[in-house]
Structure formats: C-alpha cells, structure tokens
Amino acid sequence: MLLLMESLVSKDLKVRYKRSIMGFAWFLLKPLFSMVVYYFVFTRILRFGGAIPHFPLFLLTGLLPWNFFSSSLTASTSSLLDNHRLIRSIYFPRMTLPAAVVAANLIHLLLALCVLEAVLLAFGRTPGLSILLVIPALLLFTMMTVGIGMLLAVGNVFYRDVKQFVEVLLLAWFYSSPIIYPLDSLGIDIVGSQRLLGILKWNPVSGFMEIMHSVMYAGVAPRAWCWLSLSIWSVVFLAAGAAVFRRMEPVVVKEL
C-alpha cells in the first residue's frame, strides 16, 4: 500500500511537469504570483495590509498552505472519475487515489515551505524552536485534507455538481479563513467585529493558518485554541472521510 502510494505520487510529480519550461519551479511561482497580486490589491488599492509588517511574507505563510489545500481538494474531487477505467479493471486499494493526490501536493508544500523559511531568515526573522511545531500541525492538516478529499471524491461520482461546487466553496472558504489577514488584534481592523472574529476561529482551517502564522512568521508559540480546533477538525474529517469512503466503495465502483 505504501509502495503503491509512493508510485502514484511519483507518477503525479513526473506527469505534472512534463513539457513545461518552468517545470518544478511552478510550485513556488504560483503562490509567489498570487502573493504579489494580493500585496498590491491590499496595500495599494484596498489599503489594509499596511499595519502588518513584512506583509508579503505574512501573505506567503498563509498562501502556501492554502494553495496545497485548495489544489489537493480540487484534484482529489476528480481522482476517482479520472481513473474509472483503472478502477473497473483491476483491484487495488482505491483509497490511495485521493490520498496520493494530497501526498503529491504535500511534497510541493514542504519544498515551498523550505524556500519560504530561507526568505524569512534573509529578512531577519530567525525562527525559534517553535518552528518544529510545523511538523505536527502539517500532519494534522494533511489528515484533514485527505478526509475532505475522500468525501468530495465519493460525492463527485454520484453528483458531478460537486466539482463545480468545490470551486465556489474554496473561494468562500479562502476569504473566511485567516490567510490574508490575522485573527489577532490587527485582524479586528480588517474583519470589523470581535464577534465575527470569534466565529471565524471555528473555521476548520483557521487553527492551522494561525499556527503557521505564529510559528513561521511571528516566531511565537501558537495559542491553545488553534491546536484544539485543528485536532478536532482533523480527526472528524479524516474519520468521516474514511468511513464514508469505505462504506460507499462497492457502490462507487459500480457507479463509475
């Protein structure tokens, strides 16, 4: 099973950058470009990121993991349909399909985070020991992504609307998550009310984004609620995703 995952991931990575000039560099370029766009929009047009020092770096710390999250979900949504011939002609653990998609994206994220850390260092933001907390946080976040991905993959087999819906969902999700703004005192200016801020805290990705911002950008230990929220959501989504996938698998295969 592990080997199968590894093979699927390496296939994904090989295939993705065939016949592209920039190749592997795209995993960095994409968030970089969106960072530039957001930076200009929010500091020059809307004028709200000005209060956050090194705003581009702040943006990148959130955008990189969000990029991982959204491209993982988009790809895993269609992962079963894309492989319908394969699924219908040999038996293998099908759970590996959405999982491998997430894993391939995770490799990109890890590389991107290393580059980001180098940039942060260059700007004099030396990380403390708390940087190690990225590892458990990423682990939990990946669990959550795999769980949601499995739910979407199964849903998309029955209703092709899921794929369209995911696009809209991700757009709404992006703006309601603390990616381009923080959830602390600085965020109040942007979000507007304390109450709304409290609601946004329980957004499933808020915990993780806050951890990333604290650990990588601010260099402080993340607050407890972040861990609580992230752990709960991760366990819930992974358990729900795996349970639904397992239960629906025999039906899905016939439905494809």
Add this chain to the structure above:
Amino acid sequence: MERGRIVMEDVTLDYRLYHDRAVTLRETMLNVFNRKTTTEHFRALDGVNLLVEPGESLGLIGGNGAGKSTLLKILAGIYRPTSGRAETGGRIASLLDLGVGFHPDLTGEENLMLNGALLGLDRAGMKKLVPEIAEFAQLTRFMDIPVKYYSKGMFMRLGFSLATAVDPDVLLIDEVLAVGDASFQEKCYRRIWEFRERGKTIVFVSHDMKAVSRLCRRVVWLKDGKVVLDGEPGMMISEYLESSRRHAPETGTSPREWGTREVWFDSVTIRNGDGVPARTFRRGEKLVVDAVVKSRMPGPVEGVVFGFSIHRNDGETIIATNNLEMNQPLLRVDGSCRASMEIVLEPREPGTYLLGIALTDPVKSKDYHWRDYFYPVTILEERRDPPLLLSGAVWKQE
C-alpha cells in the same frame, strides 16, 4: 483459502439503472425539483454458485448481458457481491482491459514500474521483470519512449505482457486476446497455455467458441445472470450454439403485432397483379395489399396513415414508407372501410422477404395497428430469354 481456488456461493449483484425520462428542458427542470428520475435495480447475477479447483481452466459463455464480465469483475475483487460470498485464492492477474494503468506521458519503463505497484509487486521484483516484459512484448527498443507514441498494437502488447508477467495463481481473461498481429496472438495463446500446463487456474470469457474449446476443460454457460449449464466444453458449446440458432430468428423476425387497435386491420389479403391472392411474385409484378379497416371510435377517424415495410429475412429493413410520405391521400375510417395499396417492386435479389403493414397517426403520435414481419413474400427468379446478348466480337490476324 487455497491458492488458485475460486468459490462463489449464492452470489447476487445488482446495478442501479437510471432512467432519465426528461425530454424537454421544462421536464428536466421539474425533475431536478421533484427528483423524479426513476432508479431501477438490474440484477446482473442471480444466485450464482461456482466452485473452481486450482488448475482448472474454465470458459464462461453466454449472450451479451448474461453477466459474464460482471462475474469476472467479482472474481477480480473489483465488484463486491450485493449478497452471497465470493472468494478467489492467491494472486490474481486480471486481463479485463489491457494497459489501463498506463499514463500516455510516461515511458514504457516508467509505466511498468508504476503498474507493478498497482499489481502489488515490490520495486526490486518489478525491476527484475522489466526486461522480460519488454522482450515478450517485442518492445525492448522502445522502453524509454512515452507510451503515447506507441501504436495501438504496441500498447496492447505491453499491457498483455505486464498483466501476465506477475506469475498469478488465477488468470482472469475477458475477450482481450485480440492483441496485436496474428503472430503475437499466437504468442499470447502459448503463454496462457503455459499457465494452464503449470497448473494455474484460468477463467476465460469469450464469444469465440473455437478459442474456448481450445483453452478450456470446463465450460459454464450463463444466461440472465444464472448458470444454465456447467460441464465439458464440446457438449456445452454445441448446446449453446444450437440454442442461439434456435432463438435468434424468433427474437429477430418473428411476426409481431401491436397497437391501440382504435383503428385496426380486420382482414388483409395480398394479391398479385391479376387480383388473385398470392405470396409469390414475378420480377416487376404488382403486389396489392387489400385490407378491410375498421374503427371502434365514435365518428370518423381522419388522417390515418397506411404504411408498409419490407425486411430481409434477417430483419434488416429495406423499404419502409406510407401514403403520407408518398403524398397520397390519407384514410378516413368511419366504422369500416376498404383500403388497398399497390406496390411495384424491382428486386435486385430474388428471395423471400417479410412484408409488414401499419396504421398510424403521426400527428397524434398514435400507433393504431402494426403487423411487423407478418407476410412472407417471395420474389421469383425470372428466366430471361435469351440469357445472353452479343454486344460485339472481333477477329484479328497479324
């Protein structure tokens, strides 16, 4: 579970069928809200019991939709039975669809490594097998080329070599042996034969009875998801072929009659040009269908279309037309009337044809009365005198 053994106990498998009845956009919209799309369960396998001992070579025969491929997919572990128990012992190689796991952008070798993992082989084991697979597929020179540049035949050859290279205990084959050219096909058969000789279990689905009798020592005949017969190939195949011969004409071109019968053919006589009832006609002779048409509707029925069709013996339609299409007067039936149509045929090929007639109203989309394949009519070969005409002759001497 012993390697190579197959056990199926009372296996049933249902598919869900969707009927989208929506014709218009409005209906489609209504369906979205009412969720009126009807689902229906289709039983592809119905209480199948099967025991295959290790080393047996079993052929599965039966018509289209009999459940052969579904059964194979259950054995491969792809489908889980809706009820019942199905188990296959040992490593399975399923040749249901060749080369499906191949990605067009990856090279032959990369694809083999990836697919090895799908088949459950570890990396080192696969690495060892690659040259062997490439050689069998006769593709050693092309292993570093993306498979999208392969011809269809090369692609299938690689697929077959891969699927059979993993040393399976059970080999499941679904009509995929039409791989590549004749010499490669022969090679495929030899390899499957070799598996048989080495005591591997083989389940082979095919419509090619010659291939089945060549390869299998036991044949199971499936029909409508049930096992009809199970036994020795020679007898089973002749029994099966006999039955398909018996059934084919019945389902194909047996006389059929249907309709609302609001207007109907009360009596029909087919006459020749001289007005004499007949079923055999000379070339170019007039064929007259004389009918008494009755209506049980109150008042006259206007605009009744009177049509006919002529089919070849195998059911193929040759001519089908009616008075509406030919710009002829439509029928008006008030209680009862006599109607006739005259057909003049110019047959290219003498023989027996099947004449069908119909009363319809396409405007109200009503089928009043259809009689399909109803009247066999024979067109005779005509003797022409003289049989040859001289159109020229030249003599020369140099």
